[in-house]
Amino acid sequence: MPEQSLNLDEDLPAQDIAKEFYAKYEPKEVLGRGISSTVRRCAEKETGHHYAVKIIDLTGDKDSENDHREELRIATKKEINVLRMCAQHQNIIELHNTFESPTFIFLVFELCQKGELFDFLTQVVTLSEKRTRIIMKQLLDAIAYIHSRNIVHRDVKPENILLDDKMNVKLSDFGFATVINSQHELTELCGTPGYLAPEVLKVSMYEDEPGYGTAVDLWACGVIMYTLLVGCPPFWHRKQMLMLRAIMEGKYNTSTAEWLDLSDTSKDLIEKLLQVEPEKRITAKEALCHPFFYKEGIEREMKEFFPKRKFRALVFVATAIWRLRNLHKNPPPISMKCLKEEPYCVKGIRKLIDAAAFKIYSHWVKKGEKQNRAALFQSNVKCDIQTDH
Numbered sequence: 031m032p033e034q035s036l037n038l039d040e041d042l043p044a045q046d047i048a049k050e051f052y053a054k055y056e057p058k059e060v061l062g063r064g065i066s067s068t069v070r071r072c073a074e075k076e077t078g079h080h081y082a083v084k085i086i087d088l089t090g091d092k093d094s095e096n097d098h099r100e101e102l103r104i105a106t107k108k109e110i111n112v113l114r115m116c117a118q119h120q121n122i123i124e125l126h127n128t129f130e131s132p133t134f135i136f137l138v139f140e141l142c143q144k145g146e147l148f149d150f151l152t153q154v155v156t157l158s159e160k161r162t163r164i165i166m167k168q169l170l171d172a173i174a175y176i177h178s179r180n181i182v183h184r185d186v187k188p189e190n191i192l193l194d195d196k197m198n199v200k201l202s203d204f205g206f207a208t209v210i211n212s213q214h215e216l217t218e219l220c221g222t223p224g225y226l227a228p229e230v231l232k233v234s235m236y237e238d239e240p241g242y243g244t245a246v247d248l249w250a251c252g253v254i255m256y257t258l259l260v261g262c263p264p265f266w267h268r269k270q271m272l273m274l275r276a277i278m279e280g281k282y283n284t285s286t287a288e289w290l291d292l293s294d295t296s297k298d299l300i301e302k303l304l305q306v307e308p309e310k311r312i313t314a315k316e317a318l319c320h321p322f323f324y325k326e327g328i329e330r331e332m333k334e335f336f337p338k339r340k341f342r343a344l345v346f347v348a349t350a351i352w353r354l355r356n357l358h359k360n361p362p363p364i365s366m367k368c369l370k371e372e373p374y375c376v377k378g379i380r381k382l383i384d385a386a387a388f389k390i391y392s393h394w395v396k397k398g399e400k401q402n403r404a405a406l407f408q409s410n411v412k413c414d415i416q417t418d419h
Contacts, residue, residue: 043085043134051129051136055083061145066102071141081126084137099133105205106135112207115179121172123192123202142200144193151188155384156261156288159296165191166255167323168199173251174314176207177244182216183207186250187225188257215241223270224263225250228278228306245308248317252303259296260288261384264304280306287380295322 045052058071061082072083086106088099113125129136144150147165151157157165169191176183183190184206192200206220219234227249229242256264264282267273276282282304284297299322302312312320 043131048129048131048134048136051083054127055081055138057083072138080141082139082141084139086135086137088133088135103135106137109204109207110137112181112204112209115181115209116176116204119172119175121168121199121201122175123200139202140194140200142192142202143195144197146189147191147193147199148188150193151258151261155381157258159259159293162255162258162296163323164197165199165258166251167318169201169254170251170314170317172199172201173247174318176201177247177314180209180211180244181207182210182244183247183250184216185221185225186247186254187222188254189222191254210243215243217241221246221250223273224265225253226274226277227308228280229308231274231278242308245311245313248303248311248314249308251314251317252300255296255303256282256300259292260286264300278306280304293322295320298322 042057054076055072055074058073058080060068060070062069066088067084067086069082069084071080073080086102088102110125110128113123116122117124123142124140125137126140127136127138129138169186173183173186183201183204185203186201190201190203192202194200208216210216217233219230221230227242227246229239230246233239233241253263253265265273265277267276284300289297299312299317299320302320303317305311
């Protein structure tokens with residue numbers, strides 16, 4: 031009976047093709063799909079633990095089936111080797127097991143219950159600095175780890191960042207990742223347009239460009255941090271060439287209403303990550319030491335004890351509790367002038383507007399190269415149309 035139910039699912043390989051996998055795991059529902067792969071939840075028969083299995087279909091078009099199969103097999107084995115080099119890091123997806131048949135490869139990963147950071151961000155629109163600090167610290171820690179092993183990810187983006195049941199970051203999808211050495215720089219154009227570093231674009235356009243290295247991952251981290259805080263990526267335009275030009279020139283905006291409530295340290299870190307020249311860009315280890323992660327000396331305050339500071343803290347807490355209890359009686363005043371001129375600058379109203387927009391137009395938010403999340407925030411379309419005539 032189980033065999034019959036499996037055969038009813040066209041996406042699943044036949045049992046005689048992948049006996050080793052079916053002997054240890056029972057496939058469940060589909061979690062996601064790619065061009066040549068399907069991700070499913072699966073249960074380990076011996077322990078009952080649940081995992082995510084990436085089933086890679088090696089079969090291709092009839093005309094180029096052999097070439098496609100061999101290229102995909104080589105790329106998958108390369109990804110497996112990179113993942114094994116990054117094993118044991120708490121913020122990198124764990125490869126639990128692998129199986130191979132003539133037509134399929136099975137990669138069994140730890141299961142991240144909360145899914146992609148991209149989907150989580152679509153639900154909440156923006157994150158607080160506190161939550162952004164936690165996510166970025168874990169992401170940069172993972173990036174620093176792979177860079178210490180001379181590995182470049184080359185496709186760092188919210189879709190490739192998973193969240194476990196405790197909301198911890200797990201960097202995943204090492205399909206574009208590769209190992210480099212000091213005497214060899216990369217020249218391939220790969221990644222997602224909105225997260226490509228300027229040097230990646232330059233090396234694809236000009237013959238005399240030297241290539242790129244690990245710094246491209248830090249640029250992507252800057253794009254992600256900007257997106258977490260504001261809700262839309264720093265470089266986006268409905269015309270891709272204009273977006274790529276903005277990336278190469280490093281033109282982005284931190285003076286809009288969304289940035290009024292954000293700290294200078296967050297802006298400073300983003301500025302250091304989004305440096306056009308890779309040699310001026312901050313490294314992962316340097317980023318982890320940035321004041322953004324130690325705002326107002328958090329660690330120092332915890333280690334040191336000062337009676338005056340303790341008294342002030344108690345007074346502050348008592349005042350805050352009193353204000354919260356009496357908030358319904360004395361709500362904070364809102365300037366009517368501000369509401370008339372620019373209601374979007376009020377944080378509470380802005381969050382309400384953004385949340386409503388994403389709830390209504392969530393079907394606009396797409397993944398991959400056609401991602402147009404920023405379209406929900408764009409307000410200068412008419413000006414762009416007028417310049418075309």
